[in-house]
Amino acid sequence: MENVAAGLRRQLLENHPLQHRRLVLHQPRAQRLKIRTLQRSFATTAEPLSAYIRRRRLEEATRLLLATPSTTISEAAARWHFTDSSHFVRTFRKQYDCTPSDYIHRRRSPGE
Template sequence: MSDLGPSGRTRVPQRPARTGQGGLVLDHFDDREPTFTPALAQAAKNLADARLADADLSPATIAAHLHVSLRTLQRVFASLDESFSAYIRHRRLEEAATALPAPDSRLNVSEAAARWHFTDSSHFLHAFKKQYQATPAQFARRPT
């Protein structure tokens, strides 16, 4: 048959594929394959949305959870309108904007910045004003 000895003819067992959100097989992900890019991006967004209040939420933690490299996750989001870090910041600001005018949770700027894990209140104010063209206080006073 062949010149291989018994150990050479033994079949090497393959590692079972792990799946992430939505059953996406991630062990052999090819980020150049355009059909997988939207699925990986959506899986990352879903995980981030579920963990927005977590202090340890970062592109690196999501990449590790999905069993892909951070660089792979960055390449996937490079084809979209914003980076993954920008997506997280955008979603946290949306959550803050929802909470600010709520009558039962009148957060001040420092509390909102801390709750949504911005480095400080001035960073939060700047990001909020850039996204909503209003300060958090102005936004909270807007009629609904």
């Protein structure tokens, strides 16, 4: 039963990456998932829980920047709970080997 609950919570985490604290802390006692249980559910994957959450937040921030041209990098960073835009840019560069601005420019201007 615990594996089923962990799988369901993992699916919820995939769909709502900012809700990881809620999954652990703010559920009724019978439904509450211990952080260690959630971490163990990631133990069989190549990506630890913290890296997974960071990657998903980065993907969602990137999606927001691409879908809404008026959104600034600072706004996307704040929306997806990065400490500040510098932290977001460093994390982005580590994941994508370029800055968010360069990535967005390339995605919006294919063939250049």
